[in-house]
Structure formats: C-alpha cells, structure tokens
C-alpha cells in the first residue's frame with residue numbers, strides 16, 4: 001500500500017426535469033454543477049485508532065469504530081471491502097463541501113462520492129464511475145429509503161445525463177446531447193428539506209390513489225422527453241414552457257411549497273423563460289432559465305423575493 005494520502009472531489013447537481021416521477025420509472029434529466037464541490041482528503045491517522053472522520057462543515061467529528069452504523073462510516077467500510085483492504089487503515093478522512101445541505105443540490109451524494117474516490121486513491125485504485133455510483137447508491141439508501149439513483153449517477157459521471165430507473169440495475173444512463181448552451185439561476189429558499197420526507201409523502205399518496213399519480217408521472221415523462229428533444233436541437237426557447245409545465249405538475253404531485261412558488265413567480269415576472277423547483281421539494285432550491293438580458297433582473301427579483309442565495313450555472317453544449 002502506498003502512502004496513506006489521497007484527495008478527491010465531486011460536484012453538486014441539479015435535476016432539470018423529472019424529479020419524483022423518476023422514482024417510479026419515468027426518465028429525468030440531471031446536470032452536474034462542476035463549480036460547486038465536496039472534497040475528501042485522507043491523511044495518516046493515529047496508530048491503532050482506525051478511521052477518524054472530521055467534517056467541519058457538518059460540525060461533526062467521529063471515530064468509525066464508535067459509530068459504525070453512521071451512513072458515512074458504513075460507506076467507508078463497504079468501500080474498503082470493495083477495495084479488498086485486508087486490515088483497517090489508521091487514517092483521518094476530512095470532508096468539506098461548498099454545496100448547501102438538504103437543498104436538492106446533491107450534497108450527500110457528492111460527499112459520499114468524494115470519500116469513495118479518496119479511499120480508492122489511497123489504495124492506488126481507480127474505480128470506474130459505475131463502481132463509484134453503485135457504492136454511493138448503497139449509502140444514499142440509508143438516508144432516503146427509495147432513491148431513484150439519479151443523484152449518485154450524475155455526480156459520479158459528472159456529465160449531463162438522461163436517467164431512467166429500471167426495476168433491476170443496470171438503469172438506463174445516457175449522456176445527454178446539448179446543442180446550444182444555456183444559463184440557469186439557482187435560487188435557494190433557505191428552507192432545509194430532507195429528500196426522504198417528500199419522497200415518502202408522494203409514496204403514500206401514490207398508494208392511496210395510484211391511477212391519479214401514475215397519470216401525473218406520465219405527464220412529467222412527456223415533459224422530459226420534449227426537453228430532451230429541445231436540448232438536442234438547441235431549441236432553448238422551447239425549454240422555458242416545459243419547465244413551467246413541470247413545476248405545475250410538481251405542485252399537483254404535492255412537493256412544492258409557498259417559498260418555492262414565491263421564487264418561481266418572482267423569476268417569471270422578472271423575465272425568466274421558465275422556472276421550477278428542483279430536487280425533492282418542500283424547500284431547497286428552484287431553477288430559472290435566463291438569458292443575457294434577464295439574468296440580472298431575475299437574480300435581483302429572486303433575492304428580493306427571499307432567496308438566501310442565488311447561484312449561476314452555464315450548461316455548455318456537449319456531444
């Protein structure tokens with residue numbers, strides 16, 4: 001084994017369209033946020049202490065041996081097994097992140113991805129994106145029960161993806177073709193929302209009235225298919241109305257919130273071509289499609305409507 005050192009990072013993500021319906025087998029489109037990242041650094045630790053975690057942003061520090069069931073401890077153990085480590089290394093794993101937590105930006109999956117890759121680096125191994133994604137998926141299940149797998153996938157591959165869950169892996173994962181770049185503003189409601197809560201509520205509603213929810217999910221799928229076509233054709237103008245339709249469906253599915261709707265309305269009034277919540281909902285972030293003329297007024301409107309921060313991402317053209 002080489003020196004007990006390694007570092008890795010992983011991006012945040014947003015879901016452009018298709019969240020929630022994606023848990024029920026419909027397609028969704030997700031984009032990496034390469035400028036906003038989580039980092040994991042492995043350094044040598046005290047002899048005999050095993051793995052120590054230090055997560056200053058989460059204000060947490062713990063020994064794996066004292067909290068083996070913690071999701072990140074469990075992730076490290078599974079990763080070591082995957083790396084065929086014969087004994088527990090004495091290391092410190094320091095985790096930092098620029099990604100706001102519980103806001104739909106994939107902070108949990110990004111932290112987990114960075115940890116898996118940093119451990120692989122320590123063991124001189126290069127895991128494939130598919131392998132990293134599978135390890136992180138297992139860890140995500142500890143946080144929210146029935147994740148679709150889209151977060152770990154877009155973050156591990158770090159490219160725009162079309163994702164469709166199948167009942168058994170492998171899920172359908174395709175790189176997305178984007179013919180013309182576009183810009184999104186990401187407005188944070190400042191309301192922290194754990195994804196498993198709206199996901200659980202949607203499941204209860206679906207169980208009570210499957211026909212209604214299956215029909216809503218089908219309408220979301222239709223939006224996502226049209227969005228794929230618009231992106232492939234470089235038809236950015238078609239994208240705005242699709243985001244608006246997706247927001248409307250998410251409201252009917254029951255995962256929007258007054259804070260999200262205030263930001264969506266403010267963005268649209270200020271000229272955004274489209275806007276919707278992104279991710280689990282009930283809080284977290286929304287996205288707004290802007291152009292060079294509307295970017296400044298939309299940013300100002302979001303802040304005036306109560307956004308705690310506004311991030312910008314330019315989605316570049318791809319294959």
Ligand code: PMV
Nearest residue numbers: 019020104147148195279280
């Ligand atoms: O992690 P979030 O909040 O971006 O939500 C993920 C998207 C959902 O479709 C709501 C859940 C899932 O597992 O796909």
